[in-house]
Amino acid sequence: MSLRILRKVIAGLGFVALPLLSWAGQAQPASSAVKGKYVVTRNAGGGALLCLASAVDKSELLCEEFRKLLRVRGGLSPYKLELPPDPEGNVRINNIDVDGDGAVDEMVWSCSGSASIIPPDPCTLSVTLSSGKKIEFEESRFSLMRYASQVYAVAQDFSEVNLDNPNPADIKTKIYRVDGSGVHLVCSKLP
Known part of the structure; x- marks a missing residue:
């Protein structure tokens, strides 16, 4: 799939950024998003990874984000x-x-x-x-x-x-x- 087609697919899904996932070579991606059955992860260089959300439990991502906030004084x-x-x-x-x-x-x-x-x-x-x-x-x-x-x-x-x-x-x-x-x-x- 060309990068242009991938960008159109990603843009058409209307994602909301959630900085939660990490992938090889990156400490943290610039943004990650879960929408329906897809997860999109973007790195700081603008590259994106699109995969099925069945590999990632949305509630677990949310709980991990809350866990991070709770560890910081006044995080919530x-x-x-x-x-x-x-x-x-x-x-x-x-x-x-x-x-x-x-x-x-x-x-x-x-x-x-x-x-x-x-x-x-x-x-x-x-x-x-x-x-x-x-x-x-x-x-x-x-x-x-x-x-x-x-x-x-x-x-x-x-x-x-x-x-x-x-x-x-x-x-x-x-x-x-x-x-x-x-x-x-x-x-x-x-x-």
Whole structure:
């Protein structure tokens, strides 16, 4: 296949850059993207590699990106959805499209203010889609973020914590995708 035809195929697929893959001779490619059943990796010199995505699990790529961000102090901070709470202590996010239909949806997030390492009450998320469908989610402690135009709940996982002698280093992270069909676990046991 000529480079010109390959460039047309790549351009026609509408990729979004994800700097995740590496290949022989390159420490990191300039960009990589997953779209449908294809993965495209570009090196800094403009060369591209197109392969079937069946060799690469999209959720694993996403989890690896989150893992890298979690290792950096404040790595997820730029993506957090942070607004002041209303008088009842709820955070209302009214200018967000959760289901991708182009219409505004509403999210209400509520979390107890407990300083305990393992909070006594769970946080809750209530999503009302523009269609009227409601989605409810409850987890021990979580925050919300928007990453690559998608909403995620970032929760703390206490399953490996010794309750008699809690160590913050034993707390892992779970990441859930929030979309029009519900809330789905995409990554677990992240450091």
